[in-house]
Amino acid sequence: MANKKGRINEIVQRNLSEIILYKLKAPITQFASVNEVRVSDDYSYCKVYVSHIDPNKADELVSYLNHNKGKIRTLLAQTLSIYKTPELSFLKDETYEKGKKIDDLIDKALNEKPLTLKDLEEKEKKEAKKTKKASPKKTVKAAKKTTAKKKTATRKKSAKTSA
Numbered sequence: 001m002a003n004k005k006g007r008i009n010e011i012v013q014r015n016l017s018e019i020i021l022y023k024l025k026a027p028i029t030q031f032a033s034v035n036e037v038r039v040s041d042d043y044s045y046c047k048v049y050v051s052h053i054d055p056n057k058a059d060e061l062v063s064y065l066n067h068n069k070g071k072i073r074t075l076l077a078q079t080l081s082i083y084k085t086p087e088l089s090f091l092k093d094e095t096y097e098k099g100k101k102i103d104d105l106i107d108k109a110l111n112e113k114p115l116t117l118k119d120l121e122e123k124e125k126k127e128a129k130k131t132k133k134a135s136p137k138k139t140v141k142a143a144k145k146t147t148a149k150k151k152t153a154t155r156k157k158s159a160k161t162s163a
Helices: 004-023 055-067 069-079 095-111 117-134 140-162
Strands: 032-039 045-052 087-092
Touching: 004 032, 004 045, 004 069, 045 055, 055 069, 055 087, 069 087
Parallel strands: 045 087
Antiparallel strands: 032 045
């Protein structure tokens, strides 16, 4: 009797798996799995984490199970021998997706070359050069000076050719 709550969780999980796979006749439940069950301390509420072999159908499975949770609870009450059958709420189990994201991040970190201080300085220099090349804006005064120089140069040429 050391871990009564843990045993209840296991019994509820096993019974719900059998009910969902074998007693519900919907095609969506054929490839469903009950990954985890969390029963509250007073055994009145139960969160059931389910997944589907096709991740695209997991949301459809959760909505189907939540829609039929009264029937499932009745079937569960027939198999359990506890005083109070918990109220069920079905949730999509996202531990696989979270684990995959963590694995991808670890793989990326292992395969990626670590940046050194020298690499960071070179990167900053390249970015500084790109910003200078990308926006060679002249000030208004500089633009007036160049146009004035061009005008004087053309006047001098025209004066030489006419003289």
